[in-house]
Amino acid sequence: MNFNGIERMGRIQLRVHDFEKSVDYYTNVLGLDITGRDENRVYLKAWDEWDHHSVILEKSDSAGMEHMGFKVTNNEVLDTLEKKIGDFGCTIERISNKSRVGEGEAIRVHVPSGHKIEFYHDIDYVGVPTGRLNPHPWPDGLRGISPHRLDHALLSGDDIVDTKRLFKDILGFVETEKVVTVDGEQLIATWLTTTMTGHDIAIIKGPVGKLHHVGWYLESWHDILKASDILSRNEIEIDVTPTRHGITRGQTIYFFDPSGNRNEVYTGGYAVYSDFPTITWTEDKLGQGIFYHRRQLNEAFGSVFS
Ligand SMILES: [Fe+2]
Incomplete structure (x- = not known):
């Protein structure tokens, strides 16, 4: 058990330059499910994930990672991390509530390796197709690789x-x-x-x-x-x-x-x-x-x- 209040890697936002082909690949070959869209982004989750999304595809001219995010146990952890990471010397921004579909507030940290790493707690709950009561081990209708x-x-x-x-x-x-x-x-x-x-x-x-x-x-x-x-x-x-x-x-x-x-x-x-x-x-x-x-x-x- 960890005591730092950081639960797990919860999401990644990837830049893709062939948007429709990429959406088709991530849904039909990798086998993720679409849970939301906005003007320039599609939101996806793997079948065994409970939160609204774990992958965001962003229309872009280039490839790469826009940011990755870690889910924390509650919003107080965000305040603690903001102080600790600020004291360490990284630049931090607040990402406001509902900047993205299904998400609440987040903090965004510019880490020394040159990446943007976010921490967040609030995200919509979607659930999994097998449910929470007497579940079968996997659902019908999986497509492609369909990772957990x-x-x-x-x-x-x-x-x-x-x-x-x-x-x-x-x-x-x-x-x-x-x-x-x-x-x-x-x-x-x-x-x-x-x-x-x-x-x-x-x-x-x-x-x-x-x-x-x-x-x-x-x-x-x-x-x-x-x-x-x-x-x-x-x-x-x-x-x-x-x-x-x-x-x-x-x-x-x-x-x-x-x-x-x-x-x-x-x-x-x-x-x-x-x-x-x-x-x-x-x-x-x-x-x-x-x-x-x-x-x-x-x-x-x-x-x-x-
Ligand atoms: Fe790996």
Whole structure:
């Protein structure tokens, strides 16, 4: 259990430049449900999520992550975070109530890696199709890959040391794993969680303010294989076919949305408690850490960000 009042990664807003094609991909191939629209945005959720939305697609000329948001336990936590993060030195804005469909007030933080991270509590409750009374394990009518939920994002930036300091020391996230240079002197990547999963956010040294990928959770290795079938059937560009990560031990497949935002569906991993000790990987073992079987990065993995 965490004591920082930050529940989980609750949403991500992605910029997409081929809007109708992207909406079709996120609904019919990835298999999310549309829950709202406004002039330039579509709001979506995975079938097993209770809140109004976890993904917002924004019409844009470019790809990338507009922001990601963490849900907190109540609105008082927002005041506490505003003070703590302000003292740390980040610029903070208030996002007013109803700026987006289904959402209340939020605080928006400009973190050292160059990303916008929001914290919020109020969001409309929608529920899940299986309900809360004697539920079946999954609903009828699922489309495409149909993940259970949004899981995590991997971001890139230059100042990853201060970004890690913010999440770990100020916000109380657990650092589950990290990659360092062989001499142990420099941080190359860090995996951070506020839940019991291996990571809610990970940050790797790289281009400032960029998205490496966003990941959704599936139930089993077989679901990852089936996701790969669905992607191939729909002629979606696959970055990495099903394999296992050394870091987090997750089972995974990477692919691209129509705008070039890398997506992942993911399962497995371990449980994280507040006393979880940080696992260290050295840079010379990065290939095995990322792709445990192939033991080397493919070219796109280290060079394509959005
Ligand atoms: Fe991932």
